Amino acid sequence: xxxxxxxxxxxxxxxxxxxxxxxxxxxxxAVESALIAFTxxxxxxxxxxxxxxxxxxxxxxxxFDVPYDLEVDKALMGLNALLxxxxxxxxIRHVPDGFDPRRDATWREYRYFVLNRAAPSAxxxxxxxxxxxELDLDVMNRACAACVGRHDFSAFRAKAAQDxxxxxxxxxxxxxxxxxxxxxxAVRADSFLYRMIRIMAGALLEVGSxxxxxxxxxxxxxxxxxxxxxDPLPACGLFLWRVMYExxxxxxx
Numbered sequence: 620x621x622x623x624x625x626x627x628x629x630x631x632x633x634x635x636x637x638x639x640x641x642x643x644x645x646x647x648x649a650v651e652s653a654l655i656a657f658t659x660x661x662x663x664x665x666x667x668x669x670x671x672x673x674x675x676x677x678x679x680x681x682x683f684d685v686p687y688d689l690e691v692d693k694a695l696m697g698l699n700a701l702l703x704x705x706x707x708x709x710x711i712r713h714v715p716d717g718f719d720p721r722r723d724a725t726w727r728e729y730r731y732f733v734l735n736r737a738a739p740s741a742x743x744x745x746x747x748x749x750x751x752x753e754l755d756l757d758v759m760n761r762a763c764a765a766c767v768g769r770h771d772f773s774a775f776r777a778k779a780a781q782d783x784x785x786x787x788x789x790x791x792x793x794x795x796x797x798x799x800x801x802x803x804x805a806v807r808a809d810s811f812l813y814r815m816i817r818i819m820a821g822a823l824l825e826v827g828s829x830x831x832x833x834x835x836x837x838x839x840x841x842x843x844x845x846x847x848x849x850d851p852l853p854a855c856g857l858f859l860w861r862v863m864y865e866x867x868x869x870x871x872x
Contacts, residue, residue, distance in 0.1 A: 620684040622718055623691075624869065625650075625698075626710040627666075627679040631854060632745055633705060637670045637679070646670070646706060650681065653701040657694065658685055667720040667862040668727055671814070673854030675746065678728075678861040682720045688713075714869050723868055726790055728807040728860045731820040731852065736800040747801060748820075748856040754802070754827035756794060762826045762836045763792040766806070766819070774844035775819050776812035777851060785812060785843055794823065805860070817851035825849055 627646065635643040639651070647664050654662040667680040691711045698708050734740055734747040735754055766789045773785030791807035804820050822839070825831035831849070839848040 620686055620716070621688050622682055622684050622714050622716055623689065623694075624680060624682050624712055624714045624718065624720060625708045627681055628677050628707045628709050629675060629679070630705040630745075631670065631673040631675045631857075634672065636672045636674070637666050637668065644703075646676075646679070647681075649703045649706050650698075650708075652703075653698050654683060656701050657697050658689075660686060665720055667724050668859055670859050671854055671857075674857045674859065676859040679859050680720045680724070680862040682714065682718055712869065713871050715871055718868070720862070723864055724862050725865055726807050726809055726863050727811070728791070728805060728863075729811070729816045730806075730858045730860045731804040731816055732797065732856045732858070733802040733804070733820070733824070733852075734800060735802050743801065745855055746858075748852050750824055752828050754824065755829070756796070756802070756827065758833055759794045759823050759827040762823055762833055763794060763804075765833075765837050765840055766792040770840045771843040772812055772815055772840070774839035774842075774846070774848040775815050775822065777814035777818065777847060783812075787812065787815070792819075814847075814851045816857060817854065818847050818849055820852045820856070821849035824852070 629646050635645050637646045639645050639647040650664050651662060662683050664681045664683045670676060695708060695711050732747040734743055734749045737751050739749050769788040771785045772787050787808055789808045794802055794804050797803040806816055822836060826836050
């Protein structure tokens with residue numbers, strides 16, 4: 620068996636998340652159907668992250684095994700021809716046997732996009748959350764700075780699995796104006812809690828609009844909690860941006 624890693628780009632609308640679900644359109648299901656049609660083999664795909672319904676990706680990673688070697692250039696073209704609308708494979712490469720796209724990841728980065736202007740957008744409404752109120756970008760980034768490091772993010776999750784710790788290490792958190800009128804929140808961490816980014820984004824909008832003080836935000840990080848400190852923003856603005864691996868982890872001997 621030969622293991623391959625693909626980078627996936629997809630539009631979340633119309634899919635019930637990444638993970639396969641019987642009778643429902645999912646990203647995993649779409650990729651597996653294309654692989655089966657292309658190879659003639661029953662192939663299962665393992666993703667680096669289980670994005671929710673409506674969440675987009677430009678850098679999702681997924682691995683699969685094929686009982687023979689693929690010509691990667693032909694496989695890239697052939698698989699994309701077979702994939703359903705809204706899903707694309709942007710890269711494919713041979714990786715070591717046993718490579719695990721989820722467990723071997725050193726960090727993942729998500730980005731949440733906010734349309735921050737009075738008028739809605741006819742073009743960006745499926746990829747941004749429209750927030751027309753004025754925002755203080757400086758205080759939002761001060762709140763972001765407080766997130767960097769290892770903290771209890773229990774107040775930034777929608778629900779907890781039994782005995783799941785809320786401790787996570789955030790490596791990067793910042794808000795920038797990506798293009799005029801569109802803000803981008805980038806969060807990079809070792810792993811994430813359920814709906815953590817969408818709740819963080821909601822809390823940061825409350826901080827930026829003055830509904831939540833910086834001290835309150837920092838208190839949620841310090842004290843944790845059993846309930847979300849803010850409502851999660853819609854999935855339409857969320858993107859799995861990048862999955863990073865250790866240098867050499869993808870190299871085949």
